[in-house]
Amino acid sequence: MIKQKVQDEVNAQIQAEFQSGWLYLAFAAWFESKNLDGFGHWMRMQWQEEQEHGMKFYDHLLRRGGEVELKGIEKPEISAENAVDIFEKVLEHERHITKRIHSLYDLAKEKDDYPLQTLLHWFIDEQVEEEENAEAILERLKLIGEEGASLYVLDRELSQRDAE
Ligand SMILES: [Fe+2]
Ligand SMILES: [Fe+2]
Numbered sequence: 001m002i003k004q005k006v007q008d009e010v011n012a013q014i015q016a017e018f019q020s021g022w023l024y025l026a027f028a029a030w031f032e033s034k035n036l037d038g039f040g041h042w043m044r045m046q047w048q049e050e051q052e053h054g055m056k057f058y059d060h061l062l063r064r065g066g067e068v069e070l071k072g073i074e075k076p077e078i079s080a081e082n083a084v085d086i087f088e089k090v091l092e093h094e095r096h097i098t099k100r101i102h103s104l105y106d107l108a109k110e111k112d113d114y115p116l117q118t119l120l121h122w123f124i125d126e127q128v129e130e131e132e133n134a135e136a137i138l139e140r141l142k143l144i145g146e147e148g149a150s151l152y153v154l155d156r157e158l159s160q161r162d163a164e
Contacts, residue, residue: 002066003111009104010116014057015071016100021050023093026076027086036151038159039083042137045161053123060119082146087138094134098127 002010028043061068080086101123108116137158144150 017054038155042158
């Protein structure tokens with residue numbers, strides 16, 4: 001049986017994953033409203049991935065006889081001038097999620113929750129990838145600037161992203 005404190009924090013993480021998804025969907029709308037549909041596609045894939053992350057924690061709780069408590073999702077606040085701003089926000093957000101995953105891991109160790117530690121190994125790796133991907137796109141955006149033709153090339157490239 002899962003300990004109460006651990007269950008509470010896993011429920012908070014389910015909220016954080018769906019909140020992340022909502023943020024990505026808002027970013028998708030931002031790009032799509034500017035006809036940058038490749039960026040929009042990339043953001044939609046992130047949106048889907050975050051829901052899958054949330055469901056991994058959801059399933060984990062249920063499989064262990066725990067109780068899922070869904071919390072509210074807040075309206076994402078987006079104020080961005082350009083694509084660089086958006087990817088800076090993406091990176092900042094993923095770093096915030098990485099910290100949350102690491103704190104959850106600390107708690108799982110403190111409470112001797114071995115199954116949760118195992119699940120979190122996947123998330124620890126995933127966060128390395130999330131930060132790496134966001135950083136790579138941000139660096140390229142900084143290189144090319146907001147110049148139309150280069151941005152369009154990157155947009156085309158991002159439109160090719162497949163489901164992972
Ligand atoms: Fe996530
Ligand atoms: Fe993420």
